[in-house]
Amino acid sequence: MNTRPIRFVHRGQVVEVDGPAATRSLLDWLREDAGCTGTKEGCAEGDCGACTVVVGHLDADGALQTQTVNACIQFLPVLDGKAVITVEDLSPPQGPLHPVQQAMVDCHGSQCGFCTPGFVMSLWACQQRHTAAATTPTRQDLADELAGNLCRCTGYRPILDAGQSLFERPAPAFDSDPLCAALQTLATDPPLAYRDRYWAPRSLAEFARLRAERPQALVLAGATDIGLWVNKQLRELPELIFIGDVAELQRIDCVDGRLHIGAAATLDAAWRALAEHWPQLHELWLRFASPPVRHAGTMGGNVANGSPIGDSAPVLMALGARIVLQRAERRREMALTDFYTGYLKNRLEIGEFVHSLVVPLPKPQTRMRAYKISKRFDSDISALCAALAVDLDAQGSVLAARLAYGGMAATVQRAAAAEAALVGQSWTEAALQQAMAALAGDFKPMSDQRASAAYRLQVAQNLLRRFWLETRVDGPLPASALSVWARETSA
Numbered sequence: 001m002n003t004r005p006i007r008f009v010h011r012g013q014v015v016e017v018d019g020p021a022a023t024r025s026l027l028d029w030l031r032e033d034a035g036c037t038g039t040k041e042g043c044a045e046g047d048c049g050a051c052t053v054v055v056g057h058l059d060a061d062g063a064l065q066t067q068t069v070n071a072c073i074q075f076l077p078v079l080d081g082k083a084v085i086t087v088e089d090l091s092p093p094q095g096p097l098h099p100v101q102q103a104m105v106d107c108h109g110s111q112c113g114f115c116t117p118g119f120v121m122s123l124w125a126c127q128q129r130h131t132a133a134a135t136t137p138t139r140q141d142l143a144d145e146l147a148g149n150l151c152r153c154t155g156y157r158p159i160l161d162a163g164q165s166l167f168e169r170p171a172p173a174f175d176s177d178p179l180c181a182a183l184q185t186l187a188t189d190p191p192l193a194y195r196d197r198y199w200a201p202r203s204l205a206e207f208a209r210l211r212a213e214r215p216q217a218l219v220l221a222g223a224t225d226i227g228l229w230v231n232k233q234l235r236e237l238p239e240l241i242f243i244g245d246v247a248e249l250q251r252i253d254c255v256d257g258r259l260h261i262g263a264a265a266t267l268d269a270a271w272r273a274l275a276e277h278w279p280q281l282h283e284l285w286l287r288f289a290s291p292p293v294r295h296a297g298t299m300g301g302n303v304a305n306g307s308p309i310g311d312s313a314p315v316l317m318a319l320g321a322r323i324v325l326q327r328a329e330r331r332r333e334m335a336l337t338d339f340y341t342g343y344l345k346n347r348l349e350i351g352e353f354v355h356s357l358v359v360p361l362p363k364p365q366t367r368m369r370a371y372k373i374s375k376r377f378d379s380d381i382s383a384l385c386a387a388l389a390v391d392l393d394a395q396g397s398v399l400a401a402r403l404a405y406g407g408m409a410a411t412v413q414r415a416a417a418a419e420a421a422l423v424g425q426s427w428t429e430a431a432l433q434q435a436m437a438a439l440a441g442d443f444k445p446m447s448d449q450r451a452s453a454a455y456r457l458q459v460a461q462n463l464l465r466r467f468w469l470e471t472r473v474d475g476p477l478p479a480s481a482l483s484v485w486a487r488e489t490s491a
Contacts, residue, residue: 006079428472
């Protein structure tokens, strides 16, 4: 792969960037090089949303797709072949405000204004998507869309008011034809190789070759973790191989009763696919990070990272997922429960990479739920995540149990003793009590800033009880009856 400059569309023009480090962020380039200071730096870790921008690309059919991302943790080379849309693009300097901006003014949705451009870009992306689909979001839909944007001044009521009023106004037409034409021109560029430090192969075969040749290189997907290594830890990274352009690794397919999720499929696409087959995962999907993080990050990266508080691994373990690993042309497969060997350690060999995750499709006898406990409702790291599943026979006896927890040990892991206490027993409160007692022997959780050890164990047991209440054979309770937001109503 011959080296060349980074090329992407900005302010309607193709720009070339050659010189900055491969780890220079899009945010720094926008503010310091392009002079577009509407995009702000708040947290520099993809948490506050002040740096939210919209990135556009062409799908396989040549149609424009747009997504919000956090500019602070997007490395500049990742934008190669794409388009960047910022708040400066919505209205001319001396012209009228865009309807999104005007709605924020009319509804008093801005006070200090620091976070406002990020909210505006999230609302603009929301407007574009719903206008194209001829749909109108509910107030809760808007709240979910804005989960990655934090405001410290106004509270969120006037911002949600602005979002709702936006869809009562005529939506200005967005002429995407010039943007698509520019992106089509960029599509003819060869794969990016940048400063002998960054490679962006476009085929699985080319990626496998590069990975085998450069085992010391770091595999880069969404940078939602790696970006923090640069911004917060000031780490110098090795060579980078970006997999976001490898179409084979972005595929999500159902084959032979199993859901195959490519390692480069985004978190949003992967969770959407899981929730289509397991609707009970819909809430956890929305509570997994924020939309900009889910648009950039990948499920393969989340699993390979191996964080004990990652939310993907418990769910996948409870579903009986397997992980497919590849080195050169060789592939091997193992249960995800066998993949982790210790804190941030796994069974990847030198030169090997995650190819995909394989999840058996739901069976009629399976009961499954997943719960996330965190200090903040939206866009927060779990203190504890529980994904619980049992297979019941016609008589209500437990054929199999998969009880997976994150935040309880050095790795995400299943509660082996609690599972053993359930298998072969009727799915009754007596069996539940035995499993809850056994759970205390499965984990020795630690105390940290998110939760104490005693709290974690108590919550882990309580969630198992909640799971039983929601799935028991006789008189299962709806989730609403167990929610902390439930309210008693008079007859």
